[in-house]
């Protein structure tokens with residue numbers, strides 16, 4: 001998977017929002033150490049977590065499965081715009097037949113798990129889909145035989161409060177391995193001077 005941070009709110013916006021409450025704008029150091037400490041103290045330690053909602057992050061996420069997408073979409077406090085499957089199916093229709101062992105070739109369309117039997121079955125499902133498309137069935141109907149491993153991409157926007165919740169739930173070892181990888185990759189893509197806000201939410205490493 002590839003995660004690119006395409007936009008984020010500077011910390012000063014959140015610090016100024018907090019300073020609105022006490023009209024202490026003169027104490028700001030323009031997003032420096034004092035402001036960073038204020039955001040952490042009010043947003044995290046004092047639990048005025050709504051102040052963290054002033055920080056927004058927009059990511060472009062590529063090469064994740066529809067299985068992951070289904071779980072990502074459960075996070076209601078975020079916005080998604082997903083590449084249309086109708087569009088990607090057009091590319092698949094032009095392909096030559098796939099054999100179960102052609103994992104490298106199929107990886108253009110599928111997220112592979114590293115478990116040979118699962119991945120080969122996934123390629124066979126892709127080949128079934130290709131045959132349906134080649135038979136002239138419309139994309140709107142053909143998409144019902146998409147495997148869960150089918151790759152997609154999306155723009156995902158989320159505020160800092162919700163991102164903390166997402167990272168804490170999805171970096172946990174109880175989460176699906178692929179979304180766990182996404183959680184760790186998202187954390188790595190957050191600007192370095194913002195990472196301290198999320199350090200307590202992130203658990204363990206990506207999947208083994």
Ligand SMILES: Cc1cc2nc3c(=O)[nH]c(=O)nc-3n(C[C@H](O)[C@H](O)[C@H](O)COP(=O)(O)OP(=O)(O)OC[C@H]3O[C@@H](n4cnc5c(N)ncnc54)[C@H](O)[C@@H]3O)c2cc1C
Nearest residue numbers: 071074075076077078162165166169170172173174175176
């Ligand atoms: C390990 C794991 C296993 C899971 N297994 C399953 C499963 O088997 N089946 C299944 O259906 N789901 C499952 N889920 C999904 C889970 O139930 C949540 O839907 C998902 O994690 C989104 O979390 P969220 O509601 O906190 O996030 P968001 O939807 O982003 O909500 C953020 C926060 O806003 C508040 N909020 C949002 N909407 C409401 C509301 N309507 N009322 C009150 N407060 C609200 C809550 O405080 C919530 O934590 C699983 C999740 C994990 C991490």
